[in-house]
Amino acid sequence: MTVIEARGLRKTFGTTIALDGINLRVEEGRILGLIGPNGAGKSTALNAILGLTPYHGELKVLGRDPWTERDQLMCDVCFIADVAVLPRWMRVWQALDYVAGVHPRFDRAKAEGFLAKTDIRRASKIRELSKGMVTQLHLALVMAIDARLLVLDEPTLGLDILYRKQFYDSLLNDYFDRSRTIVVTTHQVEDVQHVLTDLMFINRGRIVLDCSMEEFESRYVEVTVNPEKVVAARALKPIHERQVLGRGILLFDLKLSHVDRQQLAGLGEVRTPGIADLFVAVMGNQAGEAQGVAQ
């Protein structure tokens, strides 16, 4: 079943176009990574999905119109914006009480179970917790809610690598199953590469790449080219080239280049690129096209 469906989703702030007619379809059981540079429109898209901002175009989340039905929608949708939003004056037990009080799908025992694995004390004020602990608390609250869609907007911003790893491990092990759907935006793409099932690049309010991770792995190939074969490799039209320690690393889109893996394997060492590298390649080409400069 379709969890999010958007057609011609548009949003402008004055003369700035934040979303330029986006079409989007997210099926149940997917983990979609929405990747884009700052100001690309990621947060605006998420805000529209969450009913936090009005928009033009068609948008249905779990069959509801988020703008007019936010409160009902939030029974089935959870949201972590970034670590700053939990009220700093609140005590941990108050947060538990409050969410238990207003949310029909909150399992308090489950949340307490998650918290028991952390160093968070129930009497602490949120302002007394470290940034990592606040995220742990928010995650414990959210994972105890039997929701169908979880929206994460830069959930691990400012956290050290241990907390970040733990965050995604908990999500995958203790929360995610095929009946849930997660949409995540982040700049720390290496953290989510093995978490995602789907990948979407967004730039200047438009979707510039939309593929599943299987497709990503079969379609994009990165080759560390042996120096003597660089000229031959360039002839195969890579979408991006960069130099690392004096060796050329070329990125190929097998769909565009009409080459196969065998051919590329002959040029050097072949592997699946990181999302970050593909992102740089796609965004770089975009920028180049926009300025009319051949890359």
Add this chain to the structure above:
Amino acid sequence: MNSPSNAGPESPLNSPTGAPAPIAETRPLYWSVRRELWENRSIYIAPLATAAVYLFGYLISLLWVPYSMRAMAALHSAPPLIVLAMPYSHAGMLTTVIAFIVGIFYSLDALYGERRDRTILFWKSLPVSDGTTVLSKAIIPLVVLPLLVFAITVPLQFIMRVLSMAGALISGGSAAAIWRQLPLFEMQVVLLYGLIVLALWHAPIYAWLILVSGYARRAPFLWAVLPPIAIGVFEKLALNTSHFGLLMQDRFFGFSAAAFDLTDKNGVPIDAHFIPLAQLAPGRFLSSPGLWIGLIVAAVLLLAAVRLRRYQGPI
């Protein structure tokens, strides 16, 4: 403080179907009000502290009672009712004024603070409608604060009476006379009536402040205060009238004329320190246009605040 929560939330979760158990309409409202009290502890600390300070002052003043009683006894056979009632009536007035001030500042921050500290994103991520949120914030000055004033003043007056009776016994006076002469129950009924009147009469003031708190991106106090002043000044300059100013004055102080008979049968003004039950005019209050116009204005302002909150995010 969290005892009721332990009983409540479990029940809907254990529903075997996994479908959301129907949540009572009032539950999010109840928890939203609780949350306001957690966040804004001045709502109950300020009136409580006022009562404590007042009680302490009263205790000190009792040390002088033997002298003043003797002086009074020399003049009258018994102290006049007003003199007896005055400290009790002052206790009620003081907590009411403090609660009014708390209510003003609370309302000015109601929809402003959550945008300033970005927590609006958290509140909006939960299934609580904007209407419930705004209503829970309006309930604080309109219901919670008046009830608190009453709940604090009644025991305060009771303790004061016990202390003054003890003082009378020690100084050789008649404790029974104080018990008999002081119509405390009647005063408390009048206090309750007065608090209800005040909340209803001031409703548009609080509603205006809540609306401004949802609108202003900074300095909500100035947004709340400057436009009415500007209108008043403009009217005075342009038309040389002060209808708007009088309207404002009536909104703040007009409740007493609307809800009480402030002169007795003979046309003698009543001392506000002791208003007998017979001087209450609920019928006139309920039929005064000022009340209903005020309530309609308050409802419109609050509906505008609900609508506004939908569009608002962090600032």
